[in-house]
Amino acid sequence: MKKTALNAANEAGKIILRYYSKNVNAISKKNTYDLVTKADIDSEKKIISTIKNKYPGHSILTEESGEEITNSEYCWVIDPLDGTNNFYHKFPMFCVSIALYKKGKPLIGVVFDPIKDELFCAEKNKGASLNNKKIKVSTVNKLNKSLLALGFYYERGLLMRKSLGQMKKFFYENVHGIRRTGSAALDLCYTACGRFDGYWELKLNPWDYAAGSLILMEAGGRITDVQGKKYNLMIGNVAASNGKIHKYMLEILTQ
Ligand code: IPD
Ligand code: CA
Ligand code: CA
Numbered sequence: 009m010k011k012t013a014l015n016a017a018n019e020a021g022k023i024i025l026r027y028y029s030k031n032v033n034a035i036s037k038k039n040t041y042d043l044v045t046k047a048d049i050d051s052e053k054k055i056i057s058t059i060k061n062k063y064p065g066h067s068i069l070t071e072e073s074g075e076e077i078t079n080s081e082y083c084w085v086i087d088p089l090d091g092t093n094n095f096y097h098k099f100p101m102f103c104v105s106i107a108l109y110k111k112g113k114p115l116i117g118v119v120f121d122p123i124k125d126e127l128f129c130a131e132k133n134k135g136a137s138l139n140n141k142k143i144k145v146s147t148v149n150k151l152n153k154s155l156l157a158l159g160f161y162y163e164r165g166l167l168m169r170k171s172l173g174q175m176k177k178f179f180y181e182n183v184h185g186i187r188r189t190g191s192a193a194l195d196l197c198y199t200a201c202g203r204f205d206g207y208w209e210l211k212l213n214p215w216d217y218a219a220g221s222l223i224l225m226e227a228g229g230r231i232t233d234v235q236g237k238k239y240n241l242m243i244g245n246v247a248a249s250n251g252k253i254h255k256y257m258l259e260i261l262t263q
Contacts, residue, residue: 009063009082010131013106013118016058020051020104021122024089028098028123042162043096045089048072052088055106059084071215083109085218085241090119091191100124105193107218112241117219117226119193128197130219130226138201145229145250146202152182154253157195159188159209167210174208177260192246196220199248200227206249206257208234214241221248230254234261 027047052072059068067083069075077083084106089095091102100123108116117136119128128143130136136143148154158175161167175186187204189195193216195207200223209216218241221231225239230251233243236258247257 009108010116010118010129012059012062013108013116014127014129016055017104017106017118017120017127019054019058020088021120023047023051023054024095024102024104025122028095031098041093043092044072045092045096047095048089048092051104052086055086055088055104069214071213081111082115083112085109085215087193087215087218090193090216091189094190099190101189101194102191103193103197105215105219107222109218109241114218114222114225114241117222119197119219119223121194128200128220128223130200130223132222132226134226136200136223136226138197143201143227145200145224145227146205147252148205148250149252151178151253151256153184154205155184155203156186156257157189157198157204157207158186159190159192159195159207159212161209161211163211171210174260177263181256181260192216193220196224196231196246196248199250200224200229202250206247206253208245208247208257208261210234210245212244212246217246221246224248232258234258236262 024047066080067077070086087105094101103121106118117130198204231239231248234247
């Protein structure tokens with residue numbers, strides 16, 4: 009099953025890169041800033057066909073075509089292109105995210121950044137890797153030594169004001185910086201390999217974090233919701249970290 013996930017991510021990455029180099033982007037818009045491009049659609053088709061070819065009975069949950077629920081205990085959770093806004097604007101920060109869940113628990117997570125040719129991968133209880141090398145979270149244990157990442161959901165109302173307020177509070181704690189990469193899956197993977205020490209976002213869909221969350225946990229990190237509640241695929245908002253600064257992040261996020 010891991011092989012299938014890797015194969016699907018690799019094929020999808022090739023499709024995305026092809027569109028990227030040909031400058032083909034938005035074909036339709038969900039709203040003014042939530043875009044869907046031909047790359048999202050074709051990447052998703054390829055991933056679904058690769059999975060169905062091997063595992064026709066498994067359930068599938070994807071961003072663009074919704075869900076296909078069977079009575080299988082396995083469910084693939086797919087974001088065919090995480091970071092569509094970046095892709096559209098030619099900002100080279102996006103990825104393919106594929107996860108396999110069994111009875112609601114993560115088994116396999118694969119996140120592939122085709123621009124940097126970086127493949128993040130994890131299997132339950134087998135650790136996490138970046139291009140086949142084991143990765144671990146950072147050892148930073150203070151907010152004033154940390155680099156954080158923040159994501160914003162597409163809505164520009166209450167949630168955005170809340171996120172901006174939280175950002176201000178983290179800056180008052182003298183964090184080294186706060187980045188907004190535009191790809192939730194990469195935010196989680198970057199936390200997994202120590203490029204970030206923590207990341208939070210107030211509204212996400214399961215496909216944004218299904219794979220990245222396992223990669224982070226297998227790299228020794230921690231992920232909860234922003235109230236500190238235990239991770240599951242439906243939490244819908246995330247506080248993710250190297251574990252050591254988690255309680256300090258939650259102190260701010262629960263205010
Ligand atoms: C988005 C990205 C972004 C996050 C948004 C997501 P998409 O996914 O992960 O970083 O802030 O909440 O919706 O639309 O590019 O697949
Ligand atoms: Ca996404
Ligand atoms: Ca997407």
